[in-house]
Amino acid sequence: MAKDRLAEVLERYEAVIGLEIHTEITATNTKMFCGCPVAFGGEPNTRVCPVCLGLPGALPVPNQAAIEWTVLAGLATDCDIALWSQFHRKQYFYPDMPKDYQISQYDLPFCSGGLLEVEVDGDGVAQRVDLGGGVAAVGPEAVADDGGYRTTIGITRIHLEEDTGKMVHVGGSEGRIAGATHSLVDFNRAGTPLMELVSEPDIRTPEEARRFAQKLRSIWLALGVSDCSMEEGSMRVDGNVSIRRRGESELGTKSEVKNMNSFKSLHDALAYEIVRQADLLDAGDRVVQETRHWDAGAKRTSALRSKEEAHDYRYFPEPDMVPFSFDPEWIDSLAERLPELPDARRARYMTELSLRKHDAGLLSADFAQACFFEEAVAIAGAARAKPVANWMLGDLAALLNAEGIELPESRVSPAMLAELVGLVEDGMISGKQAKEVFGDMAASGDAPGAIVEARGMRQVSDTEAIESVVRGVLEANPVEVASYRAGKTGLIGFFVGAVMREMRGQGNPKVINEVLTRMLSG
Amino acid sequence: MSTIDLSALTAREVRRGIASGDFSAREVAESAYARIEALDGEVHAFLQLTPELAFAAADRVDRARAAGEELPPLAGVPAGIKDNMNLIGTRTTCASRILGNYESVYDCTAVSRLLEAGALPIGKCNMDEFAFGSSTENSAYGPTRNPWDLERVPGGSSGGSAACVAAGMASISLGSDTGGSIRQPGALTGTVGLKPTYGRVSRYGVVAFGSSLDQIGPFGKTVDDVALALEAISGADVMDATSSVEPVDPYSEALGRGAQGLRVGIVSDMLAMEGCGEEIRRVVNSSAETFAALGAEVGEVELPSAQHGLAAYYIIGPAEASSNLARFDGIRYGRRVPDADDVLDLYMRSRAEGFGPETIRRIMLGTYALSAGYYDAYYGQAQKARTRIIQDFRAAFERFDVLLTPSTPEVAFRFGEKSDPYTMYLNDYYTIPVNLAGNCAVSVPSGLCTTAGMPMGLQIIGDYFAESTLLRAAAAFEEATHFEPVPPLVRALTGTEGGE
């Protein structure tokens, strides 16, 4: 679907989007209501016990740590923490639910009424035609030196519940239920603590939705509450989307989109859904309230089940547990445990380390990256934070991307990167050499200093040595020297290249430049 | 082998007999099985006998004695276990077809505590399916008969647990009480049946009926035996978040202190209930006189909200039950139709074929009560009534230490006599408010009625975690009445056998 199709639709229609984000609390060692370990995968039905299998007579015992993590998550997103809270049973039959009810929360969630501020950069502004396509008309929501804007999304609630097991459909295509001959259930995941965050329908564009989810993920990672793997399903985003004609206040019929396994899918699925709904309305049809499945391969959504026959979950207070009464002092003590969150971190990178906002934002958003960065800066020195950031967001990011690995899995350590930056900043090697050294150290895991020694790469910065080479080059190219002196100063690059070649790349480009400029003008 | 007449011995005496070498634990187990052999064909107290477990436990006791070790408090005491409690090595069927072949894979906390105290697990006791009923007529495997009159019900739902103690097939047993399921069969079989305070005994491993109402409790021939068993099974359990950390008193030590100075309140408005038999009412009044004669201060008290107990209970109980029984879906265990078209068909037919009519009735009642649009009118109202009942009890216990009511409005009825569910439900009129409030209560035999010759029960109700006071009052009453009920069936048997 073409991007301009979405833009065209959004000129006429306003999208109203709310997200439901499920995050498994992977920080706890054990499941929500039993002692089974929390982990991903494994032989089916090996991390189970009478409680998480729903055997007759087994009882749930709440995991205190999971409750603390949920409260922390609420505190990190400006939520109010309930002083009185409770679990409810949400009842429906499904084979992946051991008890045929899910222990969840209903009218008394642990956290409610939060806020998340989201920034959309210049590229995303186009989806907000109401903002006039640019910053000029953005009003109070606006930032932004990069042409983007800032908007605040409400968080309705964050509650805690238990995850279900997993169905494996056998005999059909791609594990889908259609055409399957039979189904198997794996209860390893059943009972994993699951936080459900529900946003207010404050989101207006697919880009804002993506930013919201990304921002939330960066906060969860900073807290350490979850590994937030969208691929492995420890963070799952569902979207409710409806559209209405611009200027109308009544909400349209919504559809719920599931199976968006990446931020890109989230964006694309919502964009698809907005256009699909607009096509229906334009044709005089109506939108049916239903759950739709995003197929990232086919780039389309398809109806999963109709909500017309709405579920009655028959919620009632979970009688196997007493309600929770929280002491405000306990909540305060948890608040003190809150680590530095991405926004604060970004501000610190900008003020203390003089990073550009864009770089500071990228580094602070990813917790592992921020830790790596700060460790490297601690070694290299704050004055060299910028080149450290450049390396990380440039060559290192490209390398990780090419190898398809995460930062912690890389051979490059913060200490190695700091050392490399030092070698460049101290003029020991050129930037070009540094790139070679980087490639070498990323492949071998050797320290950059050792690589420089072994390759005999030490850069020549000695002015006299460079002057003698420059003299030779100028003598060998009298025509170019004359042209330069006649005003074709662009030839400087030619001379630099010639000198570098003479020095087999080991000359300090900065010194070469200085010497050349001086001798050519003299 | 000399057969020991378990009807003639208390649990305490059984242990003492083993400790002093009068007989072995193995002989006790053999005697229990001999009595079962003789009578259970007619009584049908047991759904499953577990001689391997019982004899293994007996041999451990006998070896411990031979080694000169201190014997645990229930060493060698034969015990029946209601079939809704898990015990590895047994089936736990809840007297339902849907769990007909269900083998326990873990132990119920109360059961393992009872066995750690040295008790011998004789077998799993019959019950109303999933504990829904007051007669054991709802067992999918046929009813239990009252040892006092085989034409009559033993009460329920813990009918098998009551009957096996009444018939001397076991010295003690465990039942579960959600609305009277220990106290009512206790009253109807002339045994002592205790429902502890909610949270006193872990519920881990007892198949849930009404999670906010269920408690496991003991049956015994005497208050002392019940106190011994309660000591063994009580206490906090990390596997049950509703179990209490309240310390476990040495309950049996509180006995024998009489009733001097106890403040005893007759619940006068409940006693005036229309369906209550005249003789039963008289016995409660004479029980009060007994307490007065023992030096208790006797007065009257009203529990005005208790009249709403039955209505509230038949919302809250089924609501929780409908949820708790959802897991019996044929997916992971239990009965599953072999030829389901799809998962919905599998659910519907496995459940329709696996559950009996009363179970289906309760599930439907509860599902309805929790449905959107009805929740406030039913479940919400019932919770309000429950709060009022709690307040009534709280007020009553400011004035009194224990309260008196009949355990049941009438003595054991004949099979099939209560054909409509509501009349059956009325049998729990006196016991239900206690489950709603969560405090403790015991049914103590108070004599035989003159017309039918069937046992009657006095319900004594105690405050939260006041089991010591409750049992002290019960023991004082028991001692004063000198009533030691032995069913004619047993008298005939021991008479012909010439047993002691």
Ligand SMILES: [Zn+2]
């Ligand atoms: Zn488990």
